[in-house]
Amino acid sequence: TSVLHILKKWLRLLQDKFYVYQFYKVPQFNHNMQENQLYRKISTYLNSLPCVEDSDFTNLFSGSKSNDINLVLNADQKIVDNFLGARISWINEKDEKTGARSFVLKIRRNDKRQILRAYLQHIHSKFDEIEQRRKEVRLFVNVNDESNRNGNGNRRWISVPFTHPATLDTVVMEQDLKNKVKADLETFLKSKQHYNRIGRIWKRNYLLHGPSGTGKSTFIAAMANFLSYDVYNIDLSNVSDDSDLKLLLLQSTNKSLIVIEDLDSYLCNISTALSFSAILNFMDGIFSCCGDERVMIFTMNSKDQIDPAVLRPGRIDHHIHFPLCDFNAFKSLANSHLGLKDHKLFPQVEENFQTGSVLSPAEISEIMISNRSSPSRALKLVISTHQSNKESSESDKYPQGLIKSKSVRPMVESGAFGKESVNDLRKFYGLVRIKSSRKKSLDFDTSEK
Numbered sequence: 196t197s198v199l200h201i202l203k204k205w206l207r208l209l210q211d212k213f214y215v216y217q218f219y220k221v222p223q224f225n226h227n228m229q230e231n232q233l234y235r236k237i238s239t240y241l242n243s244l245p246c247v248e249d250s251d252f253t254n255l256f257s258g259s260k261s262n263d264i265n266l267v268l269n270a271d272q273k274i275v276d277n278f279l280g281a282r283i284s285w286i287n288e289k290d291e292k293t294g295a296r297s298f299v300l301k302i303r304r305n306d307k308r309q310i311l312r313a314y315l316q317h318i319h320s321k322f323d324e325i326e327q328r329r330k331e332v333r334l335f336v337n338v339n340d341e342s343n344r345n346g347n348g349n350r351r352w353i354s355v356p357f358t359h360p361a362t363l364d365t366v367v368m369e370q371d372l373k374n375k376v377k378a379d380l381e382t383f384l385k386s387k388q389h390y391n392r393i394g395r396i397w398k399r400n401y402l403l404h405g406p407s408g409t410g411k412s413t414f415i416a417a418m419a420n421f422l423s424y425d426v427y428n429i430d431l432s433n434v435s436d437d438s439d440l441k442l443l444l445l446q447s448t449n450k451s452l453i454v455i456e457d458l459d460s461y462l463c464n465i466s467t468a469l470s471f472s473a474i475l476n477f478m479d480g481i482f483s484c485c486g487d488e489r490v491m492i493f494t495m496n497s498k499d500q501i502d503p504a505v506l507r508p509g510r511i512d513h514h515i516h517f518p519l520c521d522f523n524a525f526k527s528l529a530n531s532h533l534g535l536k537d538h539k540l541f542p543q544v545e546e547n548f549q550t551g552s553v554l555s556p557a558e559i560s561e562i563m564i565s566n567r568s569s570p571s572r573a574l575k576l577v578i579s580t581h582q583s584n585k586e587s588s589e590s591d592k593y594p595q596g597l598i599k600s601k602s603v604r605p606m607v608e609s610g611a612f613g614k615e616s617v618n619d620l621r622k623f624y625g626l627v628r629i630k631s632s633r634k635k636s637l638d639f640d641t642s643e644k
């Protein structure tokens with residue numbers, strides 16, 4: 196077989212001498228460093244070809260499902276495709292200077308006239324088919340400029356499969372609000388023509404604001420799963436300057452969620468690297484290549500200190516507030532986390548929440564997860580943590596030295612729990628204290644402290 200294989204190869208080389216070929220190059224990026232969609236389509240198409248399995252050398256990657264194994268072409272690997280009797284070969288080349296990649300198509304001149312157009316159309320439709328089947332949402336994060344310079348071909352994003360399990364059903368929030376957001380997203384998905392007609396970029400901007408641990412990030416994941424959009428999470432600390440921010444937007448694809456978390460902390464300490472106007476322009480999306488189907492989401496702990504220009508209508512289409520946990524939210528969490536529709540301790544919890552909420556859904560959900568074997572203990576712990584947090588937030592009005600003695604002692608002395616629960620509580624309470632002091636450091640600058 197080896198001899199046969201070698202003979203075939205020679206014969207092919209000999210035949211090649213008798214034909215005139217034409218070459219087509221499909222670079223990964225255009226001159227503005229926008230990703231060439233055709234490159235992505237060709238890459239997906241070629242990796243799906245059965246002949247990848249027969250090639251001399253190829254890469255194996257695990258897929259999104261546990262048993263999946265994907266074959267992925269290696270750089271510089273040659274692959275031969277057959278279409279309507281014509282032989283078309285592809286190779287993935289790397290530009291030594293810039294590190295940018297391109298696919299190069301080689302086709303006989305005669306075949307080109309007959310089939311090239313149909314062949315490219317075939318790639319388009321195969322790609323759509325594969326995408327439909329795959330429906331894999333990916334999470335992109337921006338790499339810093341350094342790795343870019345190290346021959347990454349100016350690629351600013353790296354991606355992994357997005358597997359967050361949150362859905363709009365699992366996020367606890369007011370039902371009316373949830374329905375409104377759902378309806379808004381559904382209308383958005385159907386509104387391409389409308390946006391075109393009124394001359395606006397087809398995008399929707401959301402601001403999620405509220406204290407830490409109230410579900411903002413979880414809601415973003417739920418939105419991504421609802422829309423089946425890829426998520427581009429921009430870490431502004433990895434953005435070197437204004438043009439870098441533009442580049443990130445240019446290199447994102449359509450049907451995507453573009454996320455900037457904790458925008459308030461960046462706006463309050465705007466660095467020299469990134470200007471205020473660059474952020475505003477970014478939010479408007481005027482640099483986006485085709486402005487197709489993008490949802491932008493910004494999160495903040497508070498919008499009190501934010502320049503109204505950032506929040507003006509059009510720049511932010513929807514403001515969604517994520518509050519601390521009230522009794523209704525608590526009941527939803529108890530239902531989803533502990534399977535409790537009702538419990539004899541519910542009236543006591545309700546009474547507690549009526550005096551004002553001090554626990555975030557994250558804190559309550561944490562208590563419920565770690566005590567899910569004993570719902571009663573979880574509820575008692577919620578009540579006592581709520582009380583102690585309330586006391587400590589009141590004692591924040593007093594000098595620092597008083598806080599500890601005021602807040603910790605009543606819980607430990609109450610004797611309502613076994614030793615284990617008290618330890619749990621201490622441990623958990625420690626976390627809460629660390630969290631709240633972290634928040635303080637965001638709110639005030641050190642000189643004020």
Ligand SMILES: Nc1ncnc2c1ncn2[C@@H]1O[C@H](COP(=O)(O)OP(=O)(O)OP(=O)(O)O)[C@@H](O)[C@H]1O
Binds near residue numbers: 366405
């Ligand atoms: N509204 C909610 N519904 C369901 N789970 C929630 C909700 N809020 C918080 N949680 C739970 O708490 C955890 C933390 O929530 P999340 O990270 O979404 O909060 P966040 O508002 O983004 O906080 P931060 O401002 O600190 O980033 C999540 O793992 C989630 O399971």
Ligand SMILES: [Mg+2]
Binds near residue numbers: 411413456
């Ligand atoms: Mg978050």
